Amino acid sequence: MDTPVSFYRSLFGVLHSTKHFLILGDFNAHHSAWGCRRRSVAGVRLLRAVEEMDLVILNDGGTPTLLHPSPGAFSVIDLVIASPQLAPLCEVSMEADTYGSDHYPIITILGAQVCLTSRFRYRISLSKQQLQLYYHNLSTKANSLSSRNREDVLELYDSFVNDVLTEARDFLPEDKRFPRSIVWRAKRDLPP
Numbered sequence: 001m002d003t004p005v006s007f008y009r010s011l012f013g014v015l016h017s018t019k020h021f022l023i024l025g026d027f028n029a030h031h032s033a034w035g036c037r038r039r040s041v042a043g044v045r046l047l048r049a050v051e052e053m054d055l056v057i058l059n060d061g062g063t064p065t066l067l068h069p070s071p072g073a074f075s076v077i078d079l080v081i082a083s084p085q086l087a088p089l090c091e092v093s094m095e096a097d098t099y100g101s102d103h104y105p106i107i108t109i110l111g112a113q114v115c116l117t118s119r120f121r122y123r124i125s126l127s128k129q130q131l132q133l134y135y136h137n138l139s140t141k142a143n144s145l146s147s148r149n150r151e152d153v154l155e156l157y158d159s160f161v162n163d164v165l166t167e168a169r170d171f172l173p174e175d176k177r178f179p180r181s182i183v184w185r186a187k188r189d190l191p192p
Helices: 005-016 041-052 128-147 153-171
Strands: 022-026 078-082 090-094 106-110
Touching: 005 022, 005 041, 022 106, 078 090, 078 106, 128 153
Parallel strands: none
Antiparallel strands: 022 078, 090 106
């Protein structure tokens, strides 16, 4: 039986109030957004909930997490999902050895250097005037950061992320906002 989207919404909603969280697990959900070759109903539901909550899937978008007995068959069903505030501080990699399991262990390191690359590329055409207005609004919000509490770096970062998301939502039409999820790729050597 597939997990209903309401379960994911409820779980992520409770965690979202903490602002800084990681959730890791075997979601048994397939979707091309995190590197599966097929989509399942569970994968579509999970991705919908992730996007609705502006969460980040940290898997690299293709490294297998489940070993199948068939040659060349693999799945990516073990996921690491983070709040947008914590995601840039994380690095995720898979062990090359399953240690007797049919799942590859996932290593998650907090505080590592990461390089953000979008797995999808979406372009929104803006007029010069729209681009100038968007730039102006973001610059104004960025300048206001200097008046905030500089002692709490995480609070400043949270404010910055919130300002960018708010401005993007206010500026972009509703039909141009999706997909909101981002697949992060950490700089590391991938197992063969």
